[in-house]
Amino acid sequence: MRYLVFILPLLFLGCSKKLVRVETYEKENFAKERMQFSPMSVRDEFEGHLFGIRESAVGGESSFSGGCGCK
Amino acid sequence: MQVIWILIAIVLLPIKIVADVLTDKIDFSYEYYADNTDTKINSPTFSFVKTLGEKFAISFKERVDAITAASIKTAGHSGVTNSVILDAVTGASNARGYDDLRYATTANLSYERSDVSGSIGIYHSTERDYIAKSTFGSISYSFNEANSVASILISNSNDKWIPAFSRKLPTDKRKEKRLDLSFTQLISPDVSMQLIYNRIENSGYLNSPYHYLITNNFSVFESVPQRKNANVATIKAVIALNEESNLWTSYRYYKDSWDIDAHTLDLQGFHDLNENTTIGLRLRYYEQNEANFFKNIDDYTLQDDFIGVDYRLSSFDSLTTGVSLHYNPQFEIVGIDLEKVSIKAGINYYKTSKNENISYWYNEDYIQAFYSTFSVEYEF
Numbered sequence: 001m002r003y004l005v006f007i008l009p010l011l012f013l014g015c016s017k018k019l020v021r022v023e024t025y026e027k028e029n030f031a032k033e034r035m036q037f038s039p040m041s042v043r044d045e046f047e048g049h050l051f052g053i054r055e056s057a058v059g060g061e062s063s064f065s066g067g068c069g070c071k
Numbered sequence: 072m073q074v075i076w077i078l079i080a081i082v083l084l085p086i087k088i089v090a091d092v093l094t095d096k097i098d099f100s101y102e103y104y105a106d107n108t109d110t111k112i113n114s115p116t117f118s119f120v121k122t123l124g125e126k127f128a129i130s131f132k133e134r135v136d137a138i139t140a141a142s143i144k145t146a147g148h149s150g151v152t153n154s155v156i157l158d159a160v161t162g163a164s165n166a167r168g169y170d171d172l173r174y175a176t177t178a179n180l181s182y183e184r185s186d187v188s189g190s191i192g193i194y195h196s197t198e199r200d201y202i203a204k205s206t207f208g209s210i211s212y213s214f215n216e217a218n219s220v221a222s223i224l225i226s227n228s229n230d231k232w233i234p235a236f237s238r239k240l241p242t243d244k245r246k247e248k249r250l251d252l253s254f255t256q257l258i259s260p261d262v263s264m265q266l267i268y269n270r271i272e273n274s275g276y277l278n279s280p281y282h283y284l285i286t287n288n289f290s291v292f293e294s295v296p297q298r299k300n301a302n303v304a305t306i307k308a309v310i311a312l313n314e315e316s317n318l319w320t321s322y323r324y325y326k327d328s329w330d331i332d333a334h335t336l337d338l339q340g341f342h343d344l345n346e347n348t349t350i351g352l353r354l355r356y357y358e359q360n361e362a363n364f365f366k367n368i369d370d371y372t373l374q375d376d377f378i379g380v381d382y383r384l385s386s387f388d389s390l391t392t393g394v395s396l397h398y399n400p401q402f403e404i405v406g407i408d409l410e411k412v413s414i415k416a417g418i419n420y421y422k423t424s425k426n427e428n429i430s431y432w433y434n435e436d437y438i439q440a441f442y443s444t445f446s447v448e449y450e451f
Contacts, residue, residue: 029260033349034397039339042102042415050421051357054423056384060325069201
């Protein structure tokens with residue numbers, strides 16, 4: 001697992017020219033909070049905990065949430 | 072050890088683009104949950120972020136889950152003649168007050184340098200019958216003129232069961248190793264997408280020490296395998312519909328070594344009511360199939376290697392609906408600039424499908440719950 005820490009960034013080093021590029025002056029929409037991937041971050045964290053208790057599946061987020069004895 | 076590897080990786084990563092700017096902020100939130108199984112949770116949280124110079128910040132979060140009447144009633148199963156009441160947490164529900172208090176503390180150190188940001192942290196929570204300890208670290212790398220971001224998060228948890236009643240467990244440890252990889256890409260001026268992969272490795276005592284099966288011939292505690300590995304793939308998209316509205320979508324596929332497959336679809340829509348206020352609506356659908364060792368309650372025998380009565384090991388689905396509100400004041404009060412205040416609130420309704428194991432354990436056909444969230448954030 002530890003080697004992935006190094007490998008993943010290397011995968012993207014040479015490919016940036018092939019990726020889509022939105023110019024700075026076109027990024028107005030992304031400045032709005034509702035356009036973020038966690039627009040309701042407090043609710044998302046609480047729900048991550050709740051759904052982890054009520055359902056088997058976990059994951060799907062790229063942030064850390066700690067464990068508890070109710071899972 | 073993994074934290075050291077992450078620190079090394081931060082140093083070695085190539086540096087190119089500017090990441091998000093660290094800011095000082097304080098946040099207070101309050102969540103409330105209540106369902107038809109007599110469980111109620113009051114959950115206040117306080118957190119702050121304090122910058123240390125231009126590149127570092129420390130953050131601290133303290134959460135308290137106050138759980139009341141967490142009683143589990145065993146009834147309704149045809150083979151059970153005596154109703155048994157057992158509290159999920161303490162072995163006996165209190166008539167007044169909280170049955171359990173869970174204190175969860177998170178502290179972390181963040182670092183931002185040009186296009187790279189990183190964070191390392193610790194998590195510690197205590198409740199009457201469970202202690203959780205985790206370390207975690209993450210790195211995000213922004214490139215392609217900030218159109219693309221790749222992130223890695225690694226966490227390692229070493230938790231411990233302390234059953235509320237005297238019971239010798241096969242092991243009191245529960246461990247989790249986790250790797251999260253994500254890649255975010257702007258697709259157009261109106262669309263961004265995110266791909267996330269999670270690898271989660273669990274080992275130790277992975278079920279509740281209080282779940283049991285009672286039949287006319289025998290009674291045993293629930294037992295499940297002591298190892299479970301899961302792979303999770305998620306795709307998210309945020310789409311601007313016009314200047315005032317956008318759509319948020321997410322699909323998650325989960326598969327683990329117990330052969331549980333799960334699909335989750337989440338749709339949310341946001342609309343600016345005015346320049347200060349945004350309303351959101353959401354619809355979430357979840358479904359899973361059963362674990363490979365799961366049987367109908369009446370089919371278990373003492374010869375079975377594993378016995379699962381927890382409904383989370385069975386096939387079921389759930390539906391969540393909700394509404395949210397986000398308010399940013401645009402004025403000052405007694406010299407305080409309220410433009411830096413952000414207020415968010417939401418209320419949601421959750422309901423599972425009918426399930427035999429929910430009936431067996433909770434004496435309800437399904438689980439339905441209301442939960443609400445409220446937060447105030449101040450940046451300074």
